[in-house]
Amino acid sequence: MKFNRRKTRQIQIGKVGIGSDFPISVQSMTTTKTKDVESTLSQIYELASNGADIVRVTCNEVDAATGLVEITQRSPVPIVADVHFQYKLALAAIDAGVNGLRLNPGNIRKEQQIKEVAKEALSANIPIRIGVNGGSLDKDLLEKYGDATPEALVESALKELKYLEDVGFFDIKISVKHSNVPLMIESYRLLAEKVDYPLHLGVTEAGPLPGGLIKSTAGIGTLLSEGIGDTIRYSLTTDPVEEAKSGRALLEYLGLRERNSLDLIACPSCGRAEVDVIKVAEEAQDALNNENIPLQVAVMGCVVNGPGEARSADLGIAAGKNKGHLFIKGEVVRVVNEKEMVDALLSEAKLIIEQGIDARLAAADKNAAEIARKDANDLINSQGDINNFLERKKSVVEISSNTDIEN
Numbered sequence: 001m002k003f004n005r006r007k008t009r010q011i012q013i014g015k016v017g018i019g020s021d022f023p024i025s026v027q028s029m030t031t032t033k034t035k036d037v038e039s040t041l042s043q044i045y046e047l048a049s050n051g052a053d054i055v056r057v058t059c060n061e062v063d064a065a066t067g068l069v070e071i072t073q074r075s076p077v078p079i080v081a082d083v084h085f086q087y088k089l090a091l092a093a094i095d096a097g098v099n100g101l102r103l104n105p106g107n108i109r110k111e112q113q114i115k116e117v118a119k120e121a122l123s124a125n126i127p128i129r130i131g132v133n134g135g136s137l138d139k140d141l142l143e144k145y146g147d148a149t150p151e152a153l154v155e156s157a158l159k160e161l162k163y164l165e166d167v168g169f170f171d172i173k174i175s176v177k178h179s180n181v182p183l184m185i186e187s188y189r190l191l192a193e194k195v196d197y198p199l200h201l202g203v204t205e206a207g208p209l210p211g212g213l214i215k216s217t218a219g220i221g222t223l224l225s226e227g228i229g230d231t232i233r234y235s236l237t238t239d240p241v242e243e244a245k246s247g248r249a250l251l252e253y254l255g256l257r258e259r260n261s262l263d264l265i266a267c268p269s270c271g272r273a274e275v276d277v278i279k280v281a282e283e284a285q286d287a288l289n290n291e292n293i294p295l296q297v298a299v300m301g302c303v304v305n306g307p308g309e310a311r312s313a314d315l316g317i318a319a320g321k322n323k324g325h326l327f328i329k330g331e332v333v334r335v336v337n338e339k340e341m342v343d344a345l346l347s348e349a350k351l352i353i354e355q356g357i358d359a360r361l362a363a364a365d366k367n368a369a370e371i372a373r374k375d376a377n378d379l380i381n382s383q384g385d386i387n388n389f390l391e392r393k394k395s396v397v398e399i400s401s402n403t404d405i406e407n
Contacts, residue, residue: 014078
């Protein structure tokens with residue numbers, strides 16, 4: 001399934017294209033002091049290696065702006081300067097060589113100052129994000145609407161947008177973040193109806209794990225499924241590397257970016273399981289993550305339904321009694337000892353990456369499928385058919401043949 005993305009204008013942040021013609025990008029933000037150049041660059045490199053396409057860095061003082069001169073030259077990804085209150089720091093960041101700006105309309109309010117920044121950004125050929133935030137909304141709009149409503153956030157964005165457009169500036173991205181997920185979703189829906197600029201999605205101040213992760217996924221995922229959104233950020237109270245990982249994973253799970261990391265799926269276990277599925281899944285995840293395996297891998301606790309239920313996975317293991325059925329795209333290719341299951345997954349994953357799925361299917365153990373069928377039948381005979389297929393079919397026949405049923 002593919003989502004129909006909202007058609008937008010296109011902008012460029014350094015080497016990263018933003019808009020409906022480009023892949024959706026992941027953004028995060030450093031937590032270091034920008035004036036500490038080495039610490040900031042170290043975190044930027046870590047973010048980039050974990051999925052961040054763009055990194056935002058605070059520019060809250062003169063020393064921070066000075067640090068940006070070296071940071072922008074050495075960064076592996078485009079750098080966006082985050083500026084609040086002091087418009088002159090935005091001018092300094094432009095001079096330092098940043099690839100983009102984020103301005104908050106809630107605290108840089110003077111029209112002439114905003115237009116001056118826009119003119120300099122135009123000369124430097126860098127974009128500006130209008131970063132509206134429900135927690136720092138202009139007090140006049142709070143008085144008008146009584147709260148940080150979707151209408152208030154969108155009006156703030158449109159007011160700032162007009163200032164930029166008045167001076168011929170159109171390299172713009174917009175965000176209308178809110179900490180309340182339903183209000184965040186409604187704000188972006190409303191804004192998407194009014195402008196064709198690319199949008200940056202995020203639930204602001206989402207908080208620590210696991211709540212912050214759940215809120216961010218609910219808000220961002222909902223909008224992405226509607227085709228809204230061109231860059232995303234998980235605003236989590238944790239190591240920002242988790243933001244980058246989570247954002248990248250969400251895009252991969254939705255099919256909006258090519259998979260370059262592990263997607264491990266596993267059953268929640270049940271009474272039929274002959275092994276500790278949770279333990280095996282955790283061990284498999286650790287082993288595969290350590291090798292940076294970019295496949296969808298399944299760990300299933302049942303040889304009866306496991307390979308069928310996870311047939312879309314590139315690779316998987318279904319646990320039986322003292323055995324594991326190794327399968328590729330739902331076809332059992334090998335039966336291994338229970339103690340070897342995780343090692344067998346890792347070994348086969350490496351071979352799939354090296355040789356391809358078709359080659360590994362062709363190399364399957366010719367007896368594996370027959371052994372798997374026998375193991376599944378033995379399990380049904382020993383545990384019973386917990387799905388009660390035969391009894392249910394008999395019941396359906398009896399009901400449907402009842403002469404009292406009206407035509």
